[in-house]
Amino acid sequence: MLLERNSSFVDIKNTDDFVPKHIFGCGQCFRWSQDYIGVAGGHVARVVPLQDGVRVLCDSNAFDTFWYDYFDLSRDYTRIRETLKKDVRLHDAITFGRGIRILRQEPWEALCSFIISQCNHIPRIMSIIETLCQMFGNRIYFGDQEYFTFPSAERIAQCTLEDLAPLRAGYRTKYILSAAQRVADGAFDLQAVMQMATQDARRALLGLSGVGNKVADCVLLFGMGKTDAFPIDVWMKRAITEFLGNENDAGTSFGEVAGIAQQYLFHYIRNHNREDFQ
DNA sequence: AAACAGGCCTAAA
């Protein structure tokens, strides 16, 4: 992987492991558009595919201070793929999903987003989150286009259930508000939880109302960099049955990169029969 | 129109 820095963009070249279609389409994030414009960490960026990598259009210093870590660029996915591919059960999923990376999203955004995700379709998840950002986030500009940051827990904690009603989030609204209040008043310290060992962090997350096993594991994997977390939802149950031979310890058998194996399997089971996804 | 969706909570065995 080679980085070429310019004033308004950075080219990431000479890599097989940065494929926007897979990274943004594998279900881990909700704020990237079809043309790969996304908002995260209070910044906006646009990702354009190149022959052997991508171009990231963004503020010049934001790349080093934020996007580099967000895109998990210090991790060698090529090596991880080679290791995981030795397990024949993962071979096809990894071939299909080459280019996936696990984004290092912010803990609060991941927590809030995956609380919203429960029992919802992706379009509705994205629409609820977009409304949340438009109503309570900060306005920022990218070119002459306006975008909205993800609102802080402190900002949401100021709201009442009625204030949040326009989100149309249904029964999840009370979970969002409760989590925001506990984070904002310091009772739930996301940074401290992030420092914990995965199982301890998981137990802590399960103490939040509206957070069960699946949401907790998504927060660990996508919002806290815990690559040994292994979220199991209805799709993963199918993937486990189909590819892993119905193991009951599916998560632990891939060790510290279990979450990355999970993402390849998840993406594969969801998309490998679709014509528009090659 | 009824069932279901990228779960979770509570009550009851």
Added chain:
DNA sequence: TTTAGGCCTGTT
């Protein structure tokens, strides 16, 4: 420790 029913809302 496991299981059933209810939950907001939008889509199929």
